[in-house]
Amino acid sequence: MAETESYLSEYTLPNDTGVCLLECTTAFSGLTDKEKLYSHYISQAAFTGGLIVLIQTSPESPGVYLLLQKVFRSQPISELEKIALDSGVSAEEFQSLLIYAAGFYANMGNYKSFGDSKFIPKLSKEKFELVVMKSAAAKSDPKGMRSLWDRVSERLYSLDSRHKELGLGENGTTTYFSENCDKRDAEIAQKFLNKMNISAYNTRLFKTTDKSSNLPVYEIRLASSNNSADGEIPGYNSDKILGEHAFSPTDTAGPIKFNVTRGDYSPLLKIVCENLEMAKKYTANDNESRMLDEYIKSFTSGSLPAHKDGSRFWIRNKSPIVEMYIGFIESYRDPYGVRGEFEGFVAVVNKEMSMKFTQLVENAEHLLAHLPWPTEYEKDTFLRPDFTSLDVLSFGGSGIPAGINIPNYDDIRQNEGFKNVSLGNVLTAGYKDSKVTFLSDADKDLFIKLKLPAFEVQVGLHELLGHGSGKLFIKEKDGTFNFDIESVKHTESCEKISKWYESGETWDSKFSTVAASYEECRAECVGLYLCLSTDVLKIFGHTHDDADDIIYINWLNMVRAGLIGLEFYSPDTGKWKQAHMNARYVILQVLIEAGEDFVKVEKITGEDGKPDLRITLDRTKIISVGKPAIGKFLRKLQVYKSTGDYEAGKEMYDFFSNVDNTTEPHFLRLRDVVMARKQPRKMFVQHNTTANGNSVEMKSYEPTPTGLIESFIDRFPSNDIDDCLYSLWAKDRSYFETIY
Numbered sequence: 192m193a194e195t196e197s198y199l200s201e202y203t204l205p206n207d208t209g210v211c212l213l214e215c216t217t218a219f220s221g222l223t224d225k226e227k228l229y230s231h232y233i234s235q236a237a238f239t240g241g242l243i244v245l246i247q248t249s250p251e252s253p254g255v256y257l258l259l260q261k262v263f264r265s266q267p268i269s270e271l272e273k274i275a276l277d278s279g280v281s282a283e284e285f286q287s288l289l290i291y292a293a294g295f296y297a298n299m300g301n302y303k304s305f306g307d308s309k310f311i312p313k314l315s316k317e318k319f320e321l322v323v324m325k326s327a328a329a330k331s332d333p334k335g336m337r338s339l340w341d342r343v344s345e346r347l348y349s350l351d352s353r354h355k356e357l358g359l360g361e362n363g364t365t366t367y368f369s370e371n372c373d374k375r376d377a378e379i380a381q382k383f384l385n386k387m388n389i390s391a392y393n394t395r396l397f398k399t400t401d402k403s404s405n406l407p408v409y410e411i412r413l414a415s416s417n418n419s420a421d422g423e424i425p426g427y428n429s430d431k432i433l434g435e436h437a438f439s440p441t442d443t444a445g446p447i448k449f450n451v452t453r454g455d456y457s458p459l460l461k462i463v464c465e466n467l468e469m470a471k472k473y474t475a476n477d478n479e480s481r482m483l484d485e486y487i488k489s490f491t492s493g494s495l496p497a498h499k500d501g502s503r504f505w506i507r508n509k510s511p512i513v514e515m516y517i518g519f520i521e522s523y524r525d526p527y528g529v530r531g532e533f534e535g536f537v538a539v540v541n542k543e544m545s546m547k548f549t550q551l552v553e554n555a556e557h558l559l560a561h562l563p564w565p566t567e568y569e570k571d572t573f574l575r576p577d578f579t580s581l582d583v584l585s586f587g588g589s590g591i592p593a594g595i596n597i598p599n600y601d602d603i604r605q606n607e608g609f610k611n612v613s614l615g616n617v618l619t620a621g622y623k624d625s626k627v628t629f630l631s632d633a634d635k636d637l638f639i640k641l642k643l644p645a646f647e648v649q650v651g652l653h654e655l656l657g658h659g660s661g662k663l664f665i666k667e668k669d670g671t672f673n674f675d676i677e678s679v680k681h682t683e684s685c686e687k688i689s690k691w692y693e694s695g696e697t698w699d700s701k702f703s704t705v706a707a708s709y710e711e712c713r714a715e716c717v718g719l720y721l722c723l724s725t726d727v728l729k730i731f732g733h734t735h736d737d738a739d740d741i742i743y744i745n746w747l748n749m750v751r752a753g754l755i756g757l758e759f760y761s762p763d764t765g766k767w768k769q770a771h772m773n774a775r776y777v778i779l780q781v782l783i784e785a786g787e788d789f790v791k792v793e794k795i796t797g798e799d800g801k802p803d804l805r806i807t808l809d810r811t812k813i814i815s816v817g818k819p820a821i822g823k824f825l826r827k828l829q830v831y832k833s834t835g836d837y838e839a840g841k842e843m844y845d846f847f848s849n850v851d852n853t854t855e856p857h858f859l860r861l862r863d864v865v866m867a868r869k870q871p872r873k874m875f876v877q878h879n880t881t882a883n884g885n886s887v888e889m890k891s892y893e894p895t896p897t898g899l900i901e902s903f904i905d906r907f908p909s910n911d912i913d914d915c916l917y918s919l920w921a922k923d924r925s926y927f928e929t930i931y
Contacts, residue, residue, distance in 0.1 A: 241587025418454025426496020
């Protein structure tokens, strides 16, 4: 029984999971009416577009969302609770239902946005069904609610091996691909996309089989509101892009059929574009207007080049009071690592904190010179970005990060520029530990006191000089190189550079499955390495002993995060489920390998008499042992990235990512203790805004599961969005049922 409960706890959300309000009242109240209206309509676009994530997450997520919306929209939660309790559902079980619903909304689906593992309700299927069928929604539409429940309930509770986590083929669940696709299919499709010069960011891949040849037939779906097979796609040659193509991978006997279509997520993207059109009435300048024009063009036609053009205008829009970004952005959750999840955000500048980041930007070239690679491996010119601290008003998507470096397009980032944002109210609300594990009592006190200011330094360095540093060596179409092929030497072999990126290849397409975690690891290492600089620490107001303590807590936080990262490793598949936590575990392994008892992980007995762990870091050896170890590793990360050396980079990264029991401290065994003492990740409830003529009203919510649920009911109060989502869900279901 205990083993069963422990197993299920991996896949349920504890009833005491914390909920934080993403407070933005003060920042929003300081905006003009025009700025508030701009913010409102971008927020509507972001939240509506965020529903696309349901379709990108799992086959059942759109249906579960519809079920929850209908149940909670039909009556006040207090009334539903009374009905449930009178029907034999306990107060604890009803709380479990609320926690599940809140978690589903916060993650935009039934897989954790941070960790990619499935979560199911912590009450029986029978009790959940009872609440659904006793609700006012079921009383008004018993047949419809019964049909909806029957369609989602089995998969909602399923913990079959392929359903427990996101993955490709037999390794898990994904809706970026049809269920019959595996890694081989992803590789073939990527070769086709490369040949056609189509970015995978806004695509999905579906496979059927040609009955006459028994060869696969692939459909590449482009995201767009326009679902016509005709017409131009800006930036692409539509005569060559849309429609059927015959493609022959080098190792197949005959040509494979590809069909490029558009119209994926069409009804939702239509509403996104309508809101962006409304926002255009309230833009602050020409860059914002042209930026929105290109985003609308992209979401209407399916053109990724148009989104890139919009990103160019976004970069040029320096220091706006209201910041935003929207589109298919991060590729963490695509098992192959090249397709972007939809996200959009609106945020208001925090001027006081932004001043510190501006100083960091002004010192960037000086700080970059201290990184452990030759200048030839750095961009020819550091394109100084905007770096602002923002209070998030609205974030539509699966999860809210603490900092962002965008756009993710390599050519723009390297040659034209980028922006960094630190999401200040996310940091202050969501990164306070309710309980600090795996540290000594002395370390706990200092950790609690300094974790946020230390993390603030790390986020700044990670985003600006981590993701913003380094050069990719490229051979252009005309045969020229963007580096001196005669003089630049490989730092490890001391020989001439023999590998590079061919024209059209990108970091994501080259390093695919390992790219996201590898890059996060590189950025984290830059943060650790440069936080040792007194110049950096002064910018953030830390000097003398305070500065030494910030360094110590930053490094301690990183190694502790590496240990906690074991929660996001799957022993069943041998895969990591979260890019950042994989990266932090790799750093922990690098620092343990450095030796000299610099970092130690010990198994102890906790105060509760149960197995516990203690991690220690010798702060006197950070400079003498830690810095050289991180510097050497960081240099290799950069060199393999610069040269596009996937084989060497992946071999090294896989070595440090490995979790086993062959060597001390036997991390695979220690994972059991980590899992037993894991802390639930906090959820965010966000404000809603409503436009009334020329003014905008803001509504706040209690930081509780009920408040989070109510925020979604208010955000999408009518059935219109339900109908859009249902049509998309039905289309996917129809497709899968045709195959199977």
